[in-house]
Amino acid sequence: MFIDSRGKDVHHYDYSLIQYKNILTHENYNLGFVLFSNDRKMVHAPSKINILDNCLDLKEHAGINYSIKILKEDVLENDDFLSGNISNSLSLSELYGYSSKKSIEEVYEELLGQFITLKKLRTIENEKHLFKYDKRFILNSIDGKAKELGVRNFVKKHLFPISHRQIDMAIVDKNNNPYVVSELASLHVDSFDDSLDRAIIILQQTILRDDIVKDRFLYVPKKKDVLNKLEIKRLSRAKELTKSLGFDIITDPNEEAVLERLQQYKLVS
Amino acid sequence: MVEYHSLNANIIEIILSEEAGKFFILVHAEDGKVYQVKLNAPNQKNNINEYISHHIATVVDAPVLDAKFLYLDNVEIEKLNNKLLELSLSADIHINHKNYFFGIEWKQNITSVKREKDLVKRINEASNRDKFYSLYPLDQYLKNYDRHIGNHLIVKTGNSVQYYLIDFDRIFASTNWGMMFSLFKNFDCLALKDYHHFLSSLIDNSNYDYVLKYANSFSSIEDAEITSIIENIKYIYHINDVELKLLNEWLSHRRDNMFDSCYDNIKCFKRVSQQRFKDVYRQ
Numbered sequence: 186m187f188i189d190s191r192g193k194d195v196h197h198y199d200y201s202l203i204q205y206k207n208i209l210t211h212e213n214y215n216l217g218f219v220l221f222s223n224d225r226k227m228v229h230a231p232s233k234i235n236i237l238d239n240c241l242d243l244k245e246h247a248g249i250n251y252s253i254k255i256l257k258e259d260v261l262e263n264d265d266f267l268s269g270n271i272s273n274s275l276s277l278s279e280l281y282g283y284s285s286k287k288s289i290e291e292v293y294e295e296l297l298g299q300f301i302t303l304k305k306l307r308t309i310e311n312e313k314h315l316f317k318y319d320k321r322f323i324l325n326s327i328d329g330k331a332k333e334l335g336v337r338n339f340v341k342k343h344l345f346p347i348s349h350r351q352i353d354m355a356i357v358d359k360n361n362n363p364y365v366v367s368e369l370a371s372l373h374v375d376s377f378d379d380s381l382d383r384a385i386i387i388l389q390q391t392i393l394r395d396d397i398v399k400d401r402f403l404y405v406p407k408k409k410d411v412l413n414k415l416e417i418k419r420l421s422r423a424k425e426l427t428k429s430l431g432f433d434i435i436t437d438p439n440e441e442a443v444l445e446r447l448q449q450y451k452l453v454s
Numbered sequence: 455m456v457e458y459h460s461l462n463a464n465i466i467e468i469i470l471s472e473e474a475g476k477f478f479i480l481v482h483a484e485d486g487k488v489y490q491v492k493l494n495a496p497n498q499k500n501n502i503n504e505y506i507s508h509h510i511a512t513v514v515d516a517p518v519l520d521a522k523f524l525y526l527d528n529v530e531i532e533k534l535n536n537k538l539l540e541l542s543l544s545a546d547i548h549i550n551h552k553n554y555f556f557g558i559e560w561k562q563n564i565t566s567v568k569r570e571k572d573l574v575k576r577i578n579e580a581s582n583r584d585k586f587y588s589l590y591p592l593d594q595y596l597k598n599y600d601r602h603i604g605n606h607l608i609v610k611t612g613n614s615v616q617y618y619l620i621d622f623d624r625i626f627a628s629t630n631w632g633m634m635f636s637l638f639k640n641f642d643c644l645a646l647k648d649y650h651h652f653l654s655s656l657i658d659n660s661n662y663d664y665v666l667k668y669a670n671s672f673s674s675i676e677d678a679e680i681t682s683i684i685e686n687i688k689y690i691y692h693i694n695d696v697e698l699k700l701l702n703e704w705l706s707h708r709r710d711n712m713f714d715s716c717y718d719n720i721k722c723f724k725r726v727s728q729q730r731f732k733d734v735y736r737q
Contacts, residue, residue, distance in 0.1 A: 208466060208480060208488055208562060248563025251610035255565055259572075267568055272609075274562040375472075382474045386542075 318373035330440035402433035463524035489557030493545035500623035507622030516588035587664035641715035643722035669716035
C-alpha cells in the first residue's frame with residue numbers, strides 16, 4: 186500500500202536576512218537573520234559590530250550598532266514584520282520560506298551555518314527560489330499545474346516578435362500566437378511596485394501592437410489570508426490602475442483559478 | 455549668511471523609490487562623501503525645493519543634513535541620461551543649466567523611523583531633541599505637506615544620537631509651485647493627513663514653548679538671506695522672473711507673519727491649554 190507521508194511532521198518557518206551594503210564598494214554582507222515560526226521569533230545579529238573589524242572594513246561602528254539595536258527592537262516588539270531598509274546601509278530582506286522537521290532552535294543553528302559566513306549577496310540571490318512569494322516561484326507553480334492538467338496551449342514567458350516584450354503567461358493558438366495574455370506581480374515582495382509598473386506597460390503594449398490578443402488581465406495572487414498594511418496599499422494601487430486602464434485583475438491564489446481564467450476566452454476557428 | 459560650496463562629483467547609482475517613477479541619484483563628491491540628489495521631475499521643481507528648504511532650515515537652525523551643490527561634468531551628464539533612458543525614467547536635467555545639482559549628504563548609517571509609536575522614543579534618544587519642534591513652523595512656513603513618518607531620521611555618530619528632517623521636495627503644497635499663489639497668505643493648521651494629526655498630538659504644555667521659539671526665529675530671516683536664495687536659484691536653475699518674484703513674496707510675506715500666525719495657531723494643538731498660553735504671550 187502506498188502511503189503519502191510528504192509533509193508529515195514538517196514545520197514551516199520564515200526567515201529574513203539582515204544585510205549590510207556598502208554603497209561605495211557595492212559589497213553586501215549578511216550580518217544576521219530573523220527566524221519566525223508560528224509562535225516564536227529569534228534574531229541573530231551582532232550586538233557590537235566592532236567584532237567584525239578583523240575581516241570587514243566597516244565604517245561608523247556606532248551608527249551600525251544603533252541601527253541593529255533599532256532593528257532588533259522593531260522585530261521583537263511588533264507583531265507585523267516590516268522588511269526593507271533600516272538605515273541607508275542596513276536592511277531586512279523579504280521573507281523566505283524554510284521547511285524542516287527540526288525545531289526552531291535547530292533551524293536557527295542551521296541558518297547560522299548557512300548564512301553567517303558573510304557570503305556576498307550574489308550568492309543569496311541565487312537562492313531566491315526558496316522564497317514562496319517570488320514571481321518566478323509562482324509562475325513555475327502555474328506552469329507545473331498547467332502541465333498536470335494538460336493545458337497544452339499555456340506558455341510561460343512568451344516573447345512577442347513585434348514589441349520584443351516578454352509576457353508572463355499566454356494562451357496561444359495553433360500557430361503559437363498568443364490570444365490571451367496575463368502579467369503577474371507578486372504582492373508580497375519588495376519589488377512589487379516596479380513589477381506592477383512593468384506589467385502594466387507590457388499589457389498596454391499588447392493592446393497597441395498585437396491585434397491578435399483578445400483578452401488580457403493582471404494577476405496579483407493574494408498568497409496570504411491576512412494582508413498587512415503595505416500589501417493592502419499595493420493591492421489597492423493595482424486595482425485602481427487596472428480599473429483606469431480597463432483591464433481585469435485576478436487575485437485568486439490558486440493556480441487552477443488563473444488557468445481557468447486564461448482559458449475563458451474561446452477562439453472561434 | 456548661509457553659504458553653499460560646490461564640489462565635483464561622480465554618479466554612483468540611481469535608486470528607485472517604492473513609489474512608481476520616483477527615484478534619486480547617489481553621487482560621490484570630491485570631499486569623499488556621498489550625496490543624494492533629487493532631480494527635477496518634468497515640469498516640477500524637486501531639486502530647487504530641496505535647496506530652498508535647506509537654506510531656510512539652516513537659517514532657523516532646524517536639523518538638516520549637510521548639503522552642497524554638486525557639479526556633474528558632461529561625461530557624467532551623458533552617463534546619467536543613458537541610465538535614465540535605460541530605466542525609462544524621466545527628469546528635467548536642463549533646468550540645472552550649469553550642471554550644478556543640489557545634494558544632501560547620504561549617511562550610510564542614518565536610520566529612518568518606521569512606526570509613529572517609535573518616533574518619540576527615538577527623539578528622546580537624540581541630543582538635539584529640542585530641534586524636533588522646529589518642524590512645526592518650518593513646515594508651516596514652506597507649506598510642506600509631506601512630513602510622514604519616513605521623513606524623520608536618526609543617526610548615531612560616536613556617542614551622540616542626532617535627529618534630522620529630510621525630504622522637502624514637495625513644499626509649497628506641491629512639487630511644481632502651482633499652488634504658490636493661492637497659498638502664500640494661508641497659515642491654516644496642517645491637518646490634511648493622519649500624520650499631521652499625529653504630529654500635532656505630540657505637542658502639549660511642556661513643549662509648546664519650543665514651537666513658538668522656532669516660529670519666532672523666522673522673524674529674524676534677513677532680507678539679504680532671501681535675496682541670496684533668489685540669486686542662487688537664478689544662477690543654478692532656469693526659472694522665469696514671474697516665478698522668482700512670487701517666491702520672493704512668499705518668503706518675505708510669510709516671514710513677516712510667521713510668529714503671529716503660529717501664535718494664533720495654538721488651536722492646531724489640542725493638548726495645549728489654549729488660554730494659558732494666550733495669556734502668557736499677550737503680556
